[in-house]
Amino acid sequence: MIELTLLILVLEEALTSGPINHSPTPFSVNQSNKGVEVKRDSEVPQIVTEKISNQQCWISEEFEVLQECTACTGFEINSQSLAACVETGLKEKLNCKKSGIAFRSCVSIKGVEERNFLLFMFSMLLVFVLSVGAVKVTTVVLRKMASTQVMKSQKSVSGRMAKETYELENRRYYDSIKKLPHLYVEVRKLAEPYVYLDLRNLIVLLIYEAFHLERWVELWIVSKAHAGTGDTTTTTTLDDVVNHRKFLRLKSSVVFNESTKSYNINSDKVNDIIRDSFEGIEVSTRKHPSITIADKRMVICGVSSVLRFMLKFAGTRIESRKDNVEDIDLLRKFKQYLGFRGGCLQACAESSIWTKFCEVDMLNVINGIDQSCQTLKCKLDLNDTELVSVPIPETIIQFENHLSLPVKVHNFRKVIQNSKKADTGSLSLESCKDQNKIELITDLKHEFAEGTIMLLSDLILFPSVDICVSCVGREVFRGIAPKTLEWYDKVNFVFQSLLSFDIDCYYSSILHTNQTKFEWVVPEVPMQSLYSRDPNRYKPTLRQFTRQYEIDEVLEFVKHQCIEPLEINEEEPCFEWTDIPLLAHPEGGNLPKTRQQRKCHQLASLVYYALQVYGETRMDCKSRRFRIVDFCSGGGHLGILVAYLLPECDVILVENKDESLRRAQERIEGLGLSNMYCYQSNLDYFDGDFDLGLALHACGTATDLAIEKCVAASASFVCCPCCYGAVQENHMLKYPRSSIFLKSQIPLRYYFILSHASDHTHDAAHEKTEQGKQCMTLIDTDRCLYAKENYYNVKLCKIVPDTASPKNHILVGVKKQNEKL
Structure with a gap:
C-alpha cells in the first residue's frame, strides 16, 4: 500500500512537470439582432474564410498573451458585451500580430491547476501518513493480541504442566x-x-x-x-x-x-x-x-x-x-x-475469616449451647416461673446470613456458565462479561457452604449444625435458619448414604424436657457473608492506615508518651558458606538466582545469632537433646542449615503447607539428616517442649505467635519479622503486646497505622524509607518489651547488609535461667 502510493506520486509529478497550457476552448461567435449565439467548433462548418475578425485572430495569426486568464466582471457577463465572457465567465487578453487586441474565452485561472495539484499532493501525503499510522497501529494491536494469546497459551500449558507436576510429585511422595x-x-x-x-x-x-x-x-x-x-x-x-x-x-x-x-x-x-x-x-x-x-x-x-x-x-x-x-x-x-488445587481450608485461622469460622468459631458452638443451658438451669434451680430467653449460638446466625448472600468465588464465570447450561442448553462466556457480572452473580446461590459443590468445609461444619438442630428442634430451627436447614438436609443425605450415625448431645434432653419454660432468641448479627472481601464487612475507607497526616499524628503521640524505641545492634555476622553442601545452601532449594544472594545474607545473620544463643543455653538442657523449632519454615532453608551445623541437636520444621514440607523432606533425605522432623499444622496447634525457636520472615501475626509459643515453652528465640501490615487481632492474640504500650493507652487504630507504615521500607533513596524504619522499630520494640516482661534478656539486631532485605530486624530473646519453668 505504501509503495503504491509513492508510485502514484512519482507518476503524477512526472506527468505534470511541464509548462501549464492555458489554451482556451475554441469558440464560434455569431452576432445578430437576437443576441450572441455561441457554438463550439465542433458545431461550426469547416469552411475556410478569407477574412477573420479580430475576435478569432488567434486562430490564424501569431499572438501574444497580454493578460493571463482572469474572471470577467459582473457587468461583462450580465450585459454580454464581451462575447468571450458568455461561455465560461473567464477571459484572456491577446495581442494578435495583425488584428491587434482580442479576447478569448478560457477555462482556468493561472495558479488554479498548481493549487489543485498541491492539494492533490497534500491529500496523497495525508493518505500516506494515515496509511502508515494505520499500519503501525494495526501491527501493534495484532502483536499485542498475538502476545496475549501466546501468554494465555503458555499459561494454560504451564498451568497444566504445573498441575501434572504437582500431582506426579504428590503421587510419588505418597507412594x-x-x-x-x-x-x-x-x-x-x-x-x-x-x-x-x-x-x-x-x-x-x-x-x-x-x-x-x-x-x-x-x-x-x-x-x-x-x-x-x-x-x-x-x-x-x-x-x-x-x-x-x-x-x-x-x-x-x-x-x-x-x-x-x-x-x-x-x-x-x-x-x-x-x-x-x-x-x-x-x-x-x-x-x-x-x-x-x-x-x-x-x-x-x-x-x-x-x-x-x-x-x-x-x-x-x-x-x-x-x-x-x-x-x-x-x-x-x-x-x-x-476443592481447588486440593487447598480447601489451607489458609491459617489467624489470617482467614473462613478457616477461623470452620475450625474455631463453629467448633465452639458447644460453648454457646452450654452457656444457654447454664442460664436455663439457674432459672430452674430458683423455681423462677418467668419464661427464660435462651439465645441461639451466634455462629448459626452468621452461617445463615452467609448462605443467604450471593456466592463469591474466583471462577464465578465458569460456575455461572455450568449452572446455566442445564436451563438454557448452552451459555456463552460473553454473557458473563463485567457489565453483567453483578446481575448474574446474584443468580448464583449457595447450595453448599462455599458455593455450588460440596467441599471439605461442609463435612467439618455438619456435626456442629447437627448438634444445634438436635438441641433446638427441627421445626423451630426452620423458622430461625431456613437456609441452614436446607443446607443441613443436603449434607445429611450424603452422610446417611455412607454411614448410619447418631450424635447425641448432653444438652438435647435437657432442652426438650424443659421446652415450655424457655424461648429461643435470635441474637443480632450483621448481615455479612464469611468471604473476606464482602463489601458489608470490608470497608476500604476504614482500612486505610497510610495517610501521611495520620502517621505524623501517631508518631507525635508516641513521642509525647515517652515510648523510647530500642537501639539496634548492628553487629557484623561471621559465617562461611564454603563448607556448606549444595542441598543445605539456598541454591539447593531451587531459589531463583536473583534471590540466592539475599537469602544467603539473611540465613547467615540468623544462624549467627542462633549459634550464639545455643552456646549460651545448651547447658541448661541436660535431660534430653537440645531441641530447636523453625516456625513457618517454608522449604526449610533455615532449619536445614541449622540441623547440618548442629548435628547434636534435634530440629523440627513447623509449616502449614504440605508442598513446602515435601520440598524440605527431599533435601533432608538427600543430606541424610537424621536429626530433623516435620510438623505440619498451624502455629496454634503446635504444642511441644523445645529450647530455641527460630523464624525467618514469619508474616504478620505469625511472628507474635512464634514468640508466644517460645514464652509458653520457656524457650529462647531468634525471629525476623515480616509483613508488618498484616498484623491483626485474632482469637489468640491481642495488641499491643507489652504493658508499656498498653499503659500508654495507644488506640488500636494508631497501632495498626504504625504496623502498616512499617511496610514503607523501600530503597534508601525513597522519601518514606526512614519513616518506615522508625515505625518498624516501634512495633519490634513492643514485641521485645513483651518478652522482657516475661523474663527474657532481649536485644534488637539486624540482617547485614541492608540490601539483603527491607525487613531486616532480628529479635533475639534469651530466657533467664532462674525464671525457667
Whole structure:
C-alpha cells in the first residue's frame, strides 16, 4: 500500500512537470439582432474564410498573451458585451500580430491547476501518513493480541504442566510412604457401641468411618481420664463422662471392629510410641486429632490438615490401583471435597475469616449451647416461673446470613456458565462479561457452604449444625435458619448414604424436657457473608492506615508518651558458606538466582545469632537433646542449615503447607539428616517442649505467635519479622503486646497505622524509607518489651547488609535461667 502510493506520486509529478497550457476552448461567435449565439467548433462548418475578425485572430495569426486568464466582471457577463465572457465567465487578453487586441474565452485561472495539484499532493501525503499510522497501529494491536494469546497459551500449558507436576510429585511422595500412617483420636470413654469425645475428634472419626479410611490409615484411640478424677481410662465411669457437658456421644462401629487395627492407649504413653517410631525423638502430640508418618518422621495436627492428608493419601492409593469401581467413585468425591488445587481450608485461622469460622468459631458452638443451658438451669434451680430467653449460638446466625448472600468465588464465570447450561442448553462466556457480572452473580446461590459443590468445609461444619438442630428442634430451627436447614438436609443425605450415625448431645434432653419454660432468641448479627472481601464487612475507607497526616499524628503521640524505641545492634555476622553442601545452601532449594544472594545474607545473620544463643543455653538442657523449632519454615532453608551445623541437636520444621514440607523432606533425605522432623499444622496447634525457636520472615501475626509459643515453652528465640501490615487481632492474640504500650493507652487504630507504615521500607533513596524504619522499630520494640516482661534478656539486631532485605530486624530473646519453668 505504501509503495503504491509513492508510485502514484512519482507518476503524477512526472506527468505534470511541464509548462501549464492555458489554451482556451475554441469558440464560434455569431452576432445578430437576437443576441450572441455561441457554438463550439465542433458545431461550426469547416469552411475556410478569407477574412477573420479580430475576435478569432488567434486562430490564424501569431499572438501574444497580454493578460493571463482572469474572471470577467459582473457587468461583462450580465450585459454580454464581451462575447468571450458568455461561455465560461473567464477571459484572456491577446495581442494578435495583425488584428491587434482580442479576447478569448478560457477555462482556468493561472495558479488554479498548481493549487489543485498541491492539494492533490497534500491529500496523497495525508493518505500516506494515515496509511502508515494505520499500519503501525494495526501491527501493534495484532502483536499485542498475538502476545496475549501466546501468554494465555503458555499459561494454560504451564498451568497444566504445573498441575501434572504437582500431582506426579504428590503421587510419588505418597507412594514412598510404606508404613500405614497412624491417626490418633482422643476419647474420654469407650462404652460399646458408643464413644464419648469432643467435637474436633468426633468430626475426624465420623469422616474416617463414613469413607472407610481404615484401609489406608491406621486408627489409634487415645483415652484420657476425665478432668478432676485423677484416674486413667480404666477407672473413669460413664457417669463422669456424661456429666462432663461438652463431650458428645457417637455410635461407632470402626472403633470396636476386631478386624480393624485399633489401639486403646493412654495419652501419657503416646509420646513413648512416637519416640519409638521416630527413632528416639519425642514429638509432642498433646492436641488431637493428629497423624504420624513414621517413614517421613512427620506429625500432622489440626482438623483440616488431618482430613486433607487422609483424603489425599487415600485418593493416591486408589488412583494407583483403579481396580474397584466403587473406589474410583470415592476418588472422584475426594478430589471434589479437597476443592481447588486440593487447598480447601489451607489458609491459617489467624489470617482467614473462613478457616477461623470452620475450625474455631463453629467448633465452639458447644460453648454457646452450654452457656444457654447454664442460664436455663439457674432459672430452674430458683423455681423462677418467668419464661427464660435462651439465645441461639451466634455462629448459626452468621452461617445463615452467609448462605443467604450471593456466592463469591474466583471462577464465578465458569460456575455461572455450568449452572446455566442445564436451563438454557448452552451459555456463552460473553454473557458473563463485567457489565453483567453483578446481575448474574446474584443468580448464583449457595447450595453448599462455599458455593455450588460440596467441599471439605461442609463435612467439618455438619456435626456442629447437627448438634444445634438436635438441641433446638427441627421445626423451630426452620423458622430461625431456613437456609441452614436446607443446607443441613443436603449434607445429611450424603452422610446417611455412607454411614448410619447418631450424635447425641448432653444438652438435647435437657432442652426438650424443659421446652415450655424457655424461648429461643435470635441474637443480632450483621448481615455479612464469611468471604473476606464482602463489601458489608470490608470497608476500604476504614482500612486505610497510610495517610501521611495520620502517621505524623501517631508518631507525635508516641513521642509525647515517652515510648523510647530500642537501639539496634548492628553487629557484623561471621559465617562461611564454603563448607556448606549444595542441598543445605539456598541454591539447593531451587531459589531463583536473583534471590540466592539475599537469602544467603539473611540465613547467615540468623544462624549467627542462633549459634550464639545455643552456646549460651545448651547447658541448661541436660535431660534430653537440645531441641530447636523453625516456625513457618517454608522449604526449610533455615532449619536445614541449622540441623547440618548442629548435628547434636534435634530440629523440627513447623509449616502449614504440605508442598513446602515435601520440598524440605527431599533435601533432608538427600543430606541424610537424621536429626530433623516435620510438623505440619498451624502455629496454634503446635504444642511441644523445645529450647530455641527460630523464624525467618514469619508474616504478620505469625511472628507474635512464634514468640508466644517460645514464652509458653520457656524457650529462647531468634525471629525476623515480616509483613508488618498484616498484623491483626485474632482469637489468640491481642495488641499491643507489652504493658508499656498498653499503659500508654495507644488506640488500636494508631497501632495498626504504625504496623502498616512499617511496610514503607523501600530503597534508601525513597522519601518514606526512614519513616518506615522508625515505625518498624516501634512495633519490634513492643514485641521485645513483651518478652522482657516475661523474663527474657532481649536485644534488637539486624540482617547485614541492608540490601539483603527491607525487613531486616532480628529479635533475639534469651530466657533467664532462674525464671525457667
